[in-house]
Amino acid sequence: xxxxxxxxxxxxxxxxxxxxxxxxxxxxxxxxxxxxxxxxxxxxxxxxxxxxxxxxxxxxxxxxxxxxxxxxxxxxxxxxxxxxxxxxxxxxxxxxxxxxxxxxxxxxxxxxxxxxxxxxxxxxxxxxxxxxxxxxxxxxxxxxxxxxxxxxxxxxxxxxxxxxxxxxxxxxxxxxxxxxxxxxxxxxxxxxxxxxxxxxxxxxxxxxxxxxxxxxxxxxxxxx
Amino acid sequence: xxxxxxxxxxxxxxxxxxxxxxxxxxxxxxxxxxxxxxxxxxxxxxxxxxxxxxxxxxxxxxxxxxxxxxxxxxxxxxxxxxxxxxxxxxxxxxxxxxxxxxxxxxxxxxxxxxxxxxxxxxxxxxxxxxxxxxxxxxxxxxxxxxxxxxxxxxxxxxxxxxxxxxxxxxxxxxxxxxxxxxxxxxxxxxxxxxxxxxxxxxxxxxxxxxxxxxxxxxxxxxxxxxxxxxxxxxxxxxxxxxxxxxxxxxxxxxxxxxxxxxxxxxxxxxxxxxxxxxxxxxxxxxxxxxxxxxxxxxxxxxxxxxxxxxxxxxxxxxxxxxxxxxxxxxxxxxxxxxxxxxxxxxxxxxxxxxxxxxxxxxxxxxxxxxxxxxxxxxxxxxxxxxxxxxxxxxxxxxxxxx
Numbered sequence: 001x002x003x004x005x006x007x008x009x010x011x012x013x014x015x016x017x018x019x020x021x022x023x024x025x026x027x028x029x030x031x032x033x034x035x036x037x038x039x040x041x042x043x044x045x046x047x048x049x050x051x052x053x054x055x056x057x058x059x060x061x062x063x064x065x066x067x068x069x070x071x072x073x074x075x076x077x078x079x080x081x082x083x084x085x086x087x088x089x090x091x092x093x094x095x096x097x098x099x100x101x102x103x104x105x106x107x108x109x110x111x112x113x114x115x116x117x118x119x120x121x122x123x124x125x126x127x128x129x130x131x132x133x134x135x136x137x138x139x140x141x142x143x144x145x146x147x148x149x150x151x152x153x154x155x156x157x158x159x160x161x162x163x164x165x166x167x168x169x170x171x172x173x174x175x176x177x178x179x180x181x182x183x184x185x186x187x188x189x190x191x192x193x194x195x196x197x198x199x200x201x202x203x204x205x206x207x208x209x210x211x212x213x214x215x216x217x218x219x220x221x222x223x224x
Numbered sequence: 225x226x227x228x229x230x231x232x233x234x235x236x237x238x239x240x241x242x243x244x245x246x247x248x249x250x251x252x253x254x255x256x257x258x259x260x261x262x263x264x265x266x267x268x269x270x271x272x273x274x275x276x277x278x279x280x281x282x283x284x285x286x287x288x289x290x291x292x293x294x295x296x297x298x299x300x301x302x303x304x305x306x307x308x309x310x311x312x313x314x315x316x317x318x319x320x321x322x323x324x325x326x327x328x329x330x331x332x333x334x335x336x337x338x339x340x341x342x343x344x345x346x347x348x349x350x351x352x353x354x355x356x357x358x359x360x361x362x363x364x365x366x367x368x369x370x371x372x373x374x375x376x377x378x379x380x381x382x383x384x385x386x387x388x389x390x391x392x393x394x395x396x397x398x399x400x401x402x403x404x405x406x407x408x409x410x411x412x413x414x415x416x417x418x419x420x421x422x423x424x425x426x427x428x429x430x431x432x433x434x435x436x437x438x439x440x441x442x443x444x445x446x447x448x449x450x451x452x453x454x455x456x457x458x459x460x461x462x463x464x465x466x467x468x469x470x471x472x473x474x475x476x477x478x479x480x481x482x483x484x485x486x487x488x489x490x491x492x493x494x495x496x497x498x499x500x501x502x503x504x505x506x507x508x509x510x511x512x513x514x515x516x517x518x519x520x521x522x523x524x525x526x527x528x529x530x531x532x533x534x535x536x537x538x539x540x541x542x543x544x545x546x547x548x549x550x551x552x553x554x555x556x557x558x559x560x561x562x563x564x565x566x567x568x569x570x571x572x573x574x575x576x577x578x579x580x581x582x583x584x585x586x587x588x589x590x591x592x593x594x595x596x597x598x599x600x601x602x603x604x605x606x607x608x609x610x611x612x613x614x615x616x617x618x619x620x621x622x623x624x625x626x
Contacts (some may be wrong), residue, residue, distance in 0.1 A: 045624075054538060075542040082540020088626045093535045093623065097240035105538045111230045154539070 001161065001193065002028040002051060007060035009046050009216075011188070020046040022216045028162075028195070033188040035204045036197045038213035044197045045166060047213070051195065052085050052164045052181060065161055080110050086155025088184070090167035092147040094139040094154075100146075101126065101135040104154045119129045125153040129183065145176035152183055162193040169203065181206065225545055234552040238448035245557065248518055252561020252603075253568060255511035256595045260569025262507045263591035264539045265576065266500025268583045270493060271456055275584075277489045281358050283325075283459055284485035287449040287466055288447040308479050309445035310470075312374060312434060317473055319453065321465035323458040328355040329374070329434055330448040333441040337383075337430055338403045339391040346387055348404060348430050350437020358452045361426060369433055377435035381409035385417040404430065405440050459484055504591060514561065515602030520553055522610035525550075526617070533614050534622025543615035550611035551604060558603035562596035568597075 009021040020043045028034060036044045049055035053069060062070050069080060071178065087093075094103045104125055109120045126132045129149045139147055148168060155163055165184060169177030181203060188194045196207065204210050210221030238245045289310035315329035331350035336343055353371040357363070359370070368382055381402065388397040388411070397411045409432060418426050438444060453462035463482050470480045526533065533546060541549075569587060576585040 036467075049620050054539070054623075075544065078537060078540050078542040081538065085540075087538050089623065093531065093538075095532055095535065097236055102236075106536075109233070110225055110536065110541050110545060112225050112229075114226075158540075194328055 001030045001065055002026070003063040004051070005061045005063075007047075007050060007057045008063065009012040009043075009050065009055065009057050012169050012188070019216045021050070024060070024216075024218055026211075026218065028193065030161075030193055031188070031191055032193050032209055033185070033207050034193075034195045034211065034213045035207035036195065036213060037199070037204045039185065039203070042213040043216040048164050048166055048195065048197050051162070052087060053081045067166075082107060082157060084161040086149065086152075086160035086163045088151050088155050088163060088165040088168045090142075090170040092139070092151050092171070094147055094150060096139050099136050099138055100131055100142065100150045103139070103150055104131075104157055107154060107158050122155060125157060129153045143176070144172045145179050148172065148176075148180045149183060152180070152187070156192075162191075162195060163187055165194065165196045167198060168196060169198070169200065170192075177203075225548070230548060230552050231556075233549055234296070235555050237549075237553055238556060244521060245560075248514070248557045248566055249522060249561045249564055251514040251517045252511070252558055252599055253564035255508070255514045256562050256565025256599055257568040257572065258507035258565075258585045259504055259591055259595040259598075260566060261572040261576075263500055263504045264569070264573040264585045264587040266496065266503060267588045267591075268576070268585035270496040271584045271586075272582070273492050273496060274489060277485060277492070279360060280485065281360055281450070281452060282485075283453040283456055283462075284358065285451040285453060285459065285463055285466060286483045286485070287470070288481040288483065289445065289447075290479060290481065299399065308474055308477070310449065311444050311446060312421050312438075314470060314473050315446060315449045316374070318449070318466060320469060321462060322345060323453055323462035323465050325452045325454045326354040326358060327449055327451040328352050328358050329446045330355070330450060331434060331437040331441060331443065331445075332447045333437065335404045335430065335440065337387065337391065339397075339400060340451050342391050344387065344390055346384075348437065348440065349429055349431045350434045350440070351431060352434055355431070355450070358450050359426075362416040362418070363395070364416035366411070369431065370412075372433075374434045376433075377439060378433050379407065379409050379436070380433065381436075382410045382413040382415060382431040383411055384415050384425075384427040384429045386425075387430060388414045402430075404432070407436065407440060409436070441557045442614045444462050459486060500588075508595075511595070511598050511602055514599070515592060515606040518557060518603050519606035519610060520606050522550060522554065525553075525611050529614075530617060530622045533617050534619040537617070537619040538623060546615040546617075547611040551612055554603040554607040555600065558599045559596075562599045565599070566592065566596065 004024055004026040007021055007024040008019070011018045011020055024047065030033060038044050038045065046055065047172045050057050057070065064080065069077065072080065084158060095106070098106070101122055105118055105122060108121065126135055129152060131146065131149060131153060134142060134146055142150065163184065168184065169180055172180060184194055184196065185206070196203065198204060208223065210220070211218055271404065287310070312329055316328060318324055318327050328351050333348050334345060335348035337346050351369070352374045353369045356363070356368040363382070369377065369380065372378065383397060391397065391402065392400060397414055399410050400411050402411060415426055432440070451462060451466060453459045463484055466482050469477060471478045536546060573587060575584045
């Protein structure tokens with residue numbers, strides 16, 4: 001489903017080349033629950049951004065659901081992102097002036113889905129993520145855990161191929177982090193593909209496939 | 225994205241920062257209102273002048289002796305002026321034209337008018353009975369000059385309201401004798417007070433029969449002939465008739481100048497329109513300033529909302545969609561500002577009318593369309609750069625910064 005071949009990404013920082021990714025090959029199949037771990041600067045976020053089509057590799061090829069996406073232009077990438085990728089961020093990234101339900105609705109609004117269908121999906125998502133009572137609240141009226149649930153519901157609203165979570169518990173206390181993690185695991189149990197970037201070995205241990213990264217390369221790939 | 229969703233999104237942004245929105249609305253509103261008010265003043269002045277000309281008389285043609293033309297050598301110097309006087313016989317010859325309803329030959333001079341112990345220097349007009357109708361004069365008491373052969377003098381006069389008052393006070397002037405120069409005239413009529421009409425105050429004149437004026441000022445030469453055409457359509461026919469008749473009588477030389485009221489009016493019209501346009505475009509500069517304000521605010525918005533823009537891109541917003549959102553926001557601001565400005569401008573015009581009821585202040589239709597249109601145009605123009613910047617924002621960077 002996701003096939004990366006010889007992906008490389010170099011940044012220019014202060015006139016010096018930094019190899020964030022060097023020659024990465026990776027294959028992820030449908031329904032996997034995968035964690036990416038490694039120290040800061042090891043390239044895990046860059047990998048996530050490239051898988052999420054937010055960033056382009058300097059070299060290599062990327063195939064998503066059998067389609068070569070390396071050759072697409074920005075607007076085509078945006079459309080693929082809209083249909084196939086769901087993002088969950090460390091800092092939630094909810095739009096502060098919009099209510100929970102409006103935040104969840106945003107990807108569907110951008111996709112131009114008609115309001116009746118949006119309503120149907122919203123009802124289902126609110127129920128699934130236990131947000132019915134909080135639907136009309138703005139992010140500043142929600143707890144961290146609720147914010148992240150809203151973000152996950154938003155990521156799921158378009159029925160994506162893969163959920164990409166960048167330190168989804170990094171900004172939450174332990175208990176709330178566990179709660180959010182179990183929400184993500186439920187997505188996986190329902191057949192979704194979940195990729196989590198994390199520092200936390202405990203979270204890593206719960207996943208079914210663990211990638212270890214160091215200096216822009218994948219140095220470990222364990223399953224089970 | 226659906227149109228309704230785009231509008232709602234922009235609306236939520238605007239409602240999210242009320243003071244910012246109000247400030248821009250204010251700037252846009254002032255710009256639009258300025259254009260509306262200024263054009264209303266200009267248009268009001270133009271209509272006022274047109275009305276004033278209308279009160280001079282309708283379908284009026286003015287014949288002046290001499291033909292002014294500048295020729296060659298020395299610029300600005302009039303050469304070949306007044307070779308021949310215009311006489312009463314010239315005026316009477318105008319009866320031949322079918323396009324002319326009536327005419328009044330005119331002699332103007334200054335005279336010392338005395339009655340009893342009082343005396344006053346006033347303009348003295350020598351003319352015929354038709355002057356009253358041509359110039360839309362009204363007689364308050366008595367009658368106007370008698371309708372007789374203009375070649376014969378009669379010792380009668382018609383005085384303006386102010387002159388009558390100054391010479392006779394509260395006594396009735398009708399039937400009294402006044403002395404102008406070395407001649408005596410009986411007052412047979414008093415004009416009703418009309419006030420100033422384009423520099424000529426009918427309240428302060430004395431009108432005597434043409435022949436009397438000729439004797440009084442010892443001249444045969446007419447100052448003007450006022451001609452009234454039969455209708456508006458006949459004005460040009462009357463004008464060429466006048467020119468032909470005069471040429472025939474003056475041995476083939478066209479040595480009179482014929483001015484139509486329309487031509488004079490059209491000149492004023494052009495001048496005042498140009499003036500209105502000029503001032504309106506100065507007012508329109510404030511619209512450009514409002515546009516720059518919008519650009520400023522939008523640029524700040526791109527910086528402030530970079531996380532949001534990055535998020536929208538991560539959620540699958542394309543560059544055109546981001547641009548559309550910014551343009552919609554700017555358009556809503558411009559629309560709101562234009563509506564507010566139009567309302568305030570109309571209010572301003574109404575206040576002006578209340579203060580000066582004689583002048584018809586009303587912004588012309590083109591200003592009512594152009595002002596909002598310019599507001600929209602500047603809003604879109606000045607949002608081009610911010611919207612472009614937003615659309616080109618790198619989502620990874622936008623999202624990574626806290």
